[in-house]
Structures are given as C-alpha cells and as structure tokens.
Amino acid sequence: MAPGDEWAKRIEQVGRESALSQSTLKQSTQNLIRQLLFSGIMVPGEIYSANSLASHLGISNSPAREAMMALAAIGLLEPVRNRGFRVVELSEHDRYEVYEMRVLIEVEAARQAATRDIGIEAIENIVRLAQRSIEALPSTREDPALPYLNADHDFHMAVVDSIGNSRWSKTISNLRDESRVNGAYRYLKDSQGLQHSAREHVDIAKAVQERDPEKAAALMLKHLEYARPKNYPPAS
Template sequence: MSFLAPIAVPAPLTARALQALREDILAARLAPGETLSEAATASRLGLGKAPVRAALARLAEEGLVQPVPRRGWVVSLVTVRDIHEVFDLRLLLEPEAARRAARHPHARMGAEALARLDAVCAAGYRPEEAETALGFLEANRAFHVAVAELSGNARLARQVGRLLDESTRMLVLGLRRRDRSGEMAHEHRALIAALVAGEAAQAAELMQAQVAASRAMVLEALTAPDAGLAV
C-alpha cells in the first residue's frame, strides 16, 4: 500500500496555458499587479476558460498569481522582502556549494560542461527582448545548478534550482534596467578557473560576490522612482 499521493499531470490544454502564462509572467510581459480575466486570457491564448482556470490555479500554488474576488486574478507583486528572502538563501547555499565543488575530485571534468553553459550565457542576450533574457537566465540557471551538482549533494542542487526559479522574474526586471550579462559571464569564467585549480575559498568568494551583485541589481531596479512597482 502506498502512502504517496499521485502526482497530478496537467491535461494537454492546461499544460499549454500553464507554459504560456508562466513565460509571460516571468518575462514581465504580464506586469506585477496586472489583473487577468479568465475570458480575456482564454481568448488571447485561443483556449477555453477551463484549461486557463486550471493553469491559473496552478500558478497560484507557485505564488505567481493571486485570486481576487469579483476581479479574477492578479499577477503577484515582486517586493523587497521577496528579493531579500530569495537572495539571502542563495547567499547561504551557493557559496558553500561552490566551496564543495572546488574540492570535488571531478571538478576539472565538470568545468568543461560549465564552460559550455557559460558560452550559452554569453551569446545573444538583448535587454530589450524578453525572450533573450529568459534564454540567458535559463543558461545562467543551468550554470549555477551545475556548480551545485558538482558539490556532490543532490538535495543542495535541487534547492539552488528552486531558488533560481523564484529569482527569474526578479532578474528579468533587473536586467531590463541594467545589462549585467557581460559581468556575469566574466564572473562565470573566474569561477570556472577557481574550480579547476581547486581553490575552494576563492570559489566561494566569487560565488558570494556574484549573487550579491545580482541582488543589488534587482533591488536597484525595483526601488527606482520610476519603477512603478510596490515595495
């Protein structure tokens, strides 16, 4: 007898609506605080109201939207508290992951894969195009998760991945105001060198600096006078 609840797999139309809405929210095409009507959203996506409603309910579980009585749904705000909570956890976990990765016997082999991911990060990012920002951040996420995986702790890598998922929308908003992609690519290369050399303390320090710089970029974007976002 199994005590594990079955994993609910979205129906095809719901999955299609879920993917489209999640990407729109993460890319900030649907802005924080924007109201979503089920009927209007269904019409825009060319779907029925039922899969759209199911997709919005799933996004509510992820914290990306909130139901509002008699208004429909509202895209969740990004707040200063959200940013600090996510980046505080990243600063606790990722430097330690980098420290352990530098001590791992397979660090040199892993560095080759990291270099390939860094090349993807460095290619084709244009701040004015949300799609390229998402592509860049997807590669950046893969890079950071790969570093955490080199630590040898699978649970640590999964937690880092979840935090990076939460920070995606924050980073999209930050990159719109300040293109830090070039700096991030330089930081990646320095981190790869530290991992290859087995410099654990330096690897942790470089990761700490990179995550802190990303938080500063996001906070600057969110708290700018013309940002139009609630803090």
C-alpha cells in the same frame, strides 16, 4: 490594448507555434506563462484571467487554470477571487531575503562543485553553460534580455544541480523565479551589468574546473551582489 489582452495575444502566438499534446498541456502552458512573466509582458499588480488565456490558446479553462494555480503555489502569482490571478510583487525586504537564501545555498554549492567528484560531464556542462551565457548577451540595448536571463538561470542551476541535492535545486529555482518575475535585474541591461555578470560565470566555471573550492565560493559570493537590494548590507 489592455495589459491582460496583450499578454494573452502574445501567448496565443507562442501557443500556435508550439505543437502541444494534451498530455503536456498544463506544463507547456505553465512554461509559456513563466516566459511572459520573466520578459515583463505580465507585470506586478495586474490581474490576468485564466479564461482569457484558455480562449486565446484554444484550450479548455481547466489546464489554463491549473497552470496558473501551479505558479501561484510557488509564489509567482496569487489568486484574486472571481477575477483571475495577480502577479506577485516583492518588497525590498523580500528581495533581501531571497538574496540571503541564495548566498547560503549557492555559495556552498559552488564550493562543493569544486570539491566533490561531480564527474567530468557535470564540470563540462557548467563550463559550456557559462560560455552560452556570453553568447546569449543582447547585442544592442533594443535586443531582449530574456535569452540571457534564461542562459543565466541554466548556468546557476547547473552549479547547484551538480551537487545532487534535489531540495537545494528546488529551493534555488523557486527563489530565482520569484526575483526574475519582478524585473529586479532589468537595470543591468543599461549598465553593462549583464556583460559583467556573464564574465563572472566564466570565472566561476573555471574555478570549478580547476578544483579550487575556496576561489569558486568567493567568486559566487561576489557574483551574487547583483541580487542584493542597494539599501541592505552584503551577506557575510
């Protein structure tokens, strides 16, 4: 089966299992495509048709195309004239730019989360999501990494969201999506990297809970090393 057919068949199955109302069709379709991107079913360089997606979901072309255009607008897909959409592939330099931007925002977000009066509910949510990332770790090498990657995303976004700066949150969410689509962190699954990363979440959450801003910032800076391309220097 061609890659384009495989991804459409997988999303067809998910679509059948989800009760999607017309009012949420575009957003739901967009979320489903994001999951296929992050799981590696949709791969960089391949071209995927909105018509094929719509056909397998039993919906009109319009919401399928709108969902793919929305993902193109944030840099995850790119339109290919008269053919469909291609998954965007990041260069090593692109990845380093993403890493640098994440360091600038996420390290300061961790510091601010431990400094500001973000409220006990936000702190407990950060701690809870750190623990959830431990629970979402794959049990074996054969288990999919996507549940952990989703838990990882939720934890990082909880730290940034706790500051209450919507532009920081939007920027980090988009940057994380760009890097995850390209499967940059799959090597972590075979090197115990996911387990190490999850334990670092717990340490960061504890520093926030203990109201230790410099420790929280230092731990986040160290943690983000997993996102740095090997041939580039650490951010200062």
